[in-house]
Amino acid sequence: MKCSDIARREFRRLATHPIYLFSMIGVPLFCAVFFLTMLNEGLPANLPIALVDLDNSPVSRTLARQLDAFEKTQIVMQTASFDEARLEMQKKNIYGIYLIPRNFSVDASAGKQPVLSFYINAAYLVPSAFLYQDMKMVSVLANVSTGLQRGAALGDTPEGTMAKLRPVEIDVHSLGNPWFNYSVYLCNTLLPGILQLMIFLITVYSIAMEVKDGTARAWLRMGDDSLTKSLLGKLFPHTLIFTIVGFAYCALMFGFNSFPLHSGWLPMLTAMFLLVIASQAGGVFMMGLLPIPRLGLGIAALFGVLSFSFAGLSFPVSNMHPSLQACSYLFPLRHYFLISVDQALYGRDWFYSWPHYTALLSFLALPLLIGKHLKKALLYFKYIP
Numbered sequence: 001m002k003c004s005d006i007a008r009r010e011f012r013r014l015a016t017h018p019i020y021l022f023s024m025i026g027v028p029l030f031c032a033v034f035f036l037t038m039l040n041e042g043l044p045a046n047l048p049i050a051l052v053d054l055d056n057s058p059v060s061r062t063l064a065r066q067l068d069a070f071e072k073t074q075i076v077m078q079t080a081s082f083d084e085a086r087l088e089m090q091k092k093n094i095y096g097i098y099l100i101p102r103n104f105s106v107d108a109s110a111g112k113q114p115v116l117s118f119y120i121n122a123a124y125l126v127p128s129a130f131l132y133q134d135m136k137m138v139s140v141l142a143n144v145s146t147g148l149q150r151g152a153a154l155g156d157t158p159e160g161t162m163a164k165l166r167p168v169e170i171d172v173h174s175l176g177n178p179w180f181n182y183s184v185y186l187c188n189t190l191l192p193g194i195l196q197l198m199i200f201l202i203t204v205y206s207i208a209m210e211v212k213d214g215t216a217r218a219w220l221r222m223g224d225d226s227l228t229k230s231l232l233g234k235l236f237p238h239t240l241i242f243t244i245v246g247f248a249y250c251a252l253m254f255g256f257n258s259f260p261l262h263s264g265w266l267p268m269l270t271a272m273f274l275l276v277i278a279s280q281a282g283g284v285f286m287m288g289l290l291p292i293p294r295l296g297l298g299i300a301a302l303f304g305v306l307s308f309s310f311a312g313l314s315f316p317v318s319n320m321h322p323s324l325q326a327c328s329y330l331f332p333l334r335h336y337f338l339i340s341v342d343q344a345l346y347g348r349d350w351f352y353s354w355p356h357y358t359a360l361l362s363f364l365a366l367p368l369l370i371g372k373h374l375k376k377a378l379l380y381f382k383y384i385p
Contacts, residue, residue: 003233006230006234009233010238023202028191028195036183046073047130049076050076050098064100067135070138072133073130073134073135082097096132098117101116118135118139184345187253195246201301202238206234227375242280246275254268262347263344274357274360281364285366289370291378310327
């Protein structure tokens with residue numbers, strides 16, 4: 001028989017088993033709507049903190065207004081003591097505490113170097129990181145302000161005082177994402193990573209169901225006992241659906257949400273298609289490596305989740321152990337991430353990204369490594385609940 005007959009058979013299986021369409025279309029699109037709407041403002045804003053102003057002077061009140069003026073920080077309460085603020089943090093009502101000590105303005109004017117203290121709840125990674133930036137920034141500004149006052153009292157010029165307080169001037173230019181839009185940073189990799197995870201699971205699941213339902217032999221006979229022909233016919237409907245979903249991701253990110261796309265649509269659409277077929281090849285390899293359905297699904301889930309860490313999204317790969325750096329290139333998502341950085345964010349020439357396109361294509365060789373083992377399992381393995 002032809003591959004088209006197997007493809008029609010697979011389309012019927014997809015249509016009669018709701019779990020397929022739910023996992024292939026429902027889950028990815030739900031995640032897209034969830035993350036793109038949750039992060040539509042770019043960065044978290046108005047994160048609640050408590051102010052403990054033990055000085056209660058015009059200088060300390062000015063400092064508090066400056067902190068509250070930051071976009072990401074909002075002073076929602078002012079407590080009389082640090083213990084009271086700490087209890088509010090333990091109740092999860094606030095993410096941070098800013099403490100201005102007693103006699104702050106007097107000690108600062110006298111050059112006694114008073115200490116401004118701030119506390120963050122590091123259990124919440126993203127809010128704590130942004131609050132740390134804002135509270136540290138306002139503390140630096142307070143240091144500069146008091147330094148200028150002290151310099152003026154000593155007869156120094158503002159330029160001379162600034163040269164002592166900040167001898168090195170820093171000129172920052174953000175590349176690729178100058179708006180510091182957190183949605184661009186996260187969704188460009190998070191959504192393709194979710195798609196890759198679902199491809200792993202569905203590819204393994206669809207083959208495992210042939211074993212579980214006892215239809216593996218009939219499936220192979222439809223492909224003239226050729227595993228290659230059988231897999232091509234079976235996975236073609238999956239490829240079509242996942243590619244459409246992947247292109248929908250690109251349309252939502254680069255079209256509807258206007259994410260940076262400096263090299264045009266073709267490089268990213270090509271990368272998305274290669275991610276789909278590379279992930280399918282990886283799913284076939286996992287099922288062939290462990291042809292027991294529950295074990296195959298287990299390794300697919302584990303590999304898919306680890307991809308988020310090894311892609312370099314949450315922690316730079318360059319700072320990992322050399323052995324882990326090498327392992328990162330075993331994940332298709334890592335190559336897609338590097339392509340998106342080069343092509344979408346930076347707009348670099350295609351020459352710099354071709355090794356990653358080639359790496360995604362090389363994943364197609366994985367099923368060849370376990371072909372005999374997988375075919376033997378399909379013919380002779382008996383599923384035991």
